[in-house]
Amino acid sequence: METKKNEKIEKVEHKCTLKDVLDIVGGKWSIPIIYTLSEGTMRFKELERAVHNINTRMLVKELKSLEANRIISRKAYATVPPTVEYTLTLKGEKLRPIIDDLHKWGEEYVDL
Amino acid sequence: METKKNEKIEKVEHKCTLKDVLDIVGGKWSIPIIYTLSEGTMRFKELERAVHNINTRMLVKELKSLEANRIISRKAYATVPPTVEYTLTLKGEKLRPIIDDLHKWGEEYVDL
Numbered sequence: 098m099e100t101k102k103n104e105k106i107e108k109v110e111h112k113c114t115l116k117d118v119l120d121i122v123g124g125k126w127s128i129p130i131i132y133t134l135s136e137g138t139m140r141f142k143e144l145e146r147a148v149h150n151i152n153t154r155m156l157v158k159e160l161k162s163l164e165a166n167r168i169i170s171r172k173a174y175a176t177v178p179p180t181v182e183y184t185l186t187l188k189g190e191k192l193r194p195i196i197d198d199l200h201k202w203g204e205e206y207v208d209l
Numbered sequence: 210m211e212t213k214k215n216e217k218i219e220k221v222e223h224k225c226t227l228k229d230v231l232d233i234v235g236g237k238w239s240i241p242i243i244y245t246l247s248e249g250t251m252r253f254k255e256l257e258r259a260v261h262n263i264n265t266r267m268l269v270k271e272l273k274s275l276e277a278n279r280i281i282s283r284k285a286y287a288t289v290p291p292t293v294e295y296t297l298t299l300k301g302e303k304l305r306p307i308i309d310d311l312h313k314w315g316e317e318y319v320d321l
Contacts, residue, residue, distance in 0.1 A: 116241070121243065198306075207229050207230065
């Protein structure tokens, strides 16, 4: 009985982690922003241009969430006007190979 | 000049595919449903119970989209009441390793 119980707990725990992950990177704009920043540090306006069809409000909201989850870091410079740069953290960079795999899946199977 | 131009086109094409992929699997419930079906064929009610917090309307909508994109296949049986089973297609199954990698990322980095 014991192993059956552990299996169930382990399974529930395993499932939760996927939900936690999707709460962090499952948003409509999360992966496009992470993918774009995996090419290098960017300022807000650069990001806004690079991520197709995102609007300012959505980008502000998504960047806040990604920063809170430590996927990106934010650096402000006291220039006039102030400049802010966004960079992937190590945690964020580790997502790039998974996004690349998603990409390869798309190139191979999207028309299947 | 020629390689530069190809590089640019290749890059744009590369980027589009990510967008196409996210249009297919980027929905809030897509990955949880694909992950759940990767454990085997399921009926609607089983799926509804297995995918935490999803409601009937969302499940109907998401299953229609996944079927239209040939990620899942749908089989109806003329029982009374009729029974419908959902199964991952080959295309859908190929997403499982990527979801597992997302899972591993979560287990390793979610608290970083």
